[in-house]
Amino acid sequence: MSQTPVLELENLSVAYDTPKGPVRAVNHVNMKIYPEEIVGLVGESGSGKSTLAYAIMRLLKGSAFVQEGTIKVLGQDMYKMSPTELRAFRWAKISMVFQSAMSALNPVMTVEQQIIDTLTSHRKGITPPQARARAEELLDLVRIDRKYLKNYPHQLSGGMRQRVVIAIAIALEPAFVIMDEPTTALDVVVQRSILDQIQEIQRHIKFSVLFISHDFSLVAELAQRVAIMYAGRFVEVTPSQRLQEAGHHHPYTEGLLRAIPRLTADEVTIEGIPGNPPDLVTLPSGCAFHPRCPVATEECKIALPPIYDTPNGLIECHRFAGEKVVQHV
DSSP, X not given: OOSOOSEXXXXXXXXXXXXTSOXXXXXXXXXXXXXTOEEEEEOOTXXXXXXXXXXXXXXXXXXXXXXXXXXXXXXXXXXXSOHHHHHHHBTTTXXXXXXOHHHHSOTTSOHHHHHHHXXXXXXXXXXXXXXXXXXXXXXXXXXXXXXXXGSOGGGSOHHHHHHHHHHHHTTTOOSEEEEXXXXXXXXXXXXXXXXXXXXXXXXXXXXXXXXXXXXXXXXXXXXXXXXXXXXXXXXXXXXXXXXXXXXXXXXXXXXXXHTSOEEOSSOEEOOOOSSOOOXXXXXXXXXXXXXXXXXXXXXXXXXXXXXXXXXXXXXXXXXXXXXXXXXXX
16 A cells, blocks of 8 residues: 555554563564554453553553554554643544443533533534434444433443444544444444444545454454464464464464354354463473464474564464565564
């Protein structure tokens, strides 16, 4: 793509300070997301997905810190902004839909107050009537009756609260929105409704999305490209339409695809990935996936593979040694 990326991650590593020294939760990650593109990010719990999201937003807390690399949004380095510049930039240019809507919303403020607070904090000169009118427009956009503007978060259903969080995230029409498992706690019918709305709103406002989830089939349906994360690394970045081409992906990707439930006439079949994700404090040598990999070789146990440019996308696996190398670690 020739367009300027809205997000550019270059050699990004994010670590946590521990008594045993820094432990990397995100390890030498590179990615570009372009205007109006939806990119999915998939991986098991603990793979580093949410840490990456918080690093991009510059919301890392506690002992977490960016160890190396850069994060640029719309060409601006997120970690070179002053606090004043960051406050003006966040939510106006980049925003986030958090995993738990109930935690993200202020329990003692009405829906209207929270939307208006976002607008007045970033749009100087906006009048109260204009802010209220915009709050009404946003509720229309996420298909919530305007009467709920006067309600508090606890008076709304889980699906409605999630829609309110989405409304606040898009209130200032940012160029880039991170969605961190926005439908995880909802039933499948509400999930479907919210996903349809995300696609509809994205087409209307034309922002880019990093959609984080552990639900492979959901992400593959929503996104144009999918990044698969394991032990803090992108082991594969592939166009979503290529995911059905079995046998041509990273073994971890193949395992996730086999783990999607399949319906037959008599039963539901599911095949999990054996073993558990690695302890980031004591990562296995070589490829971190090799203890769980059905096709691992001695080379996999010794050497971390480079990233290869394959017909199905970028893959970090020794099986693709015949392809062009695009990155060494």
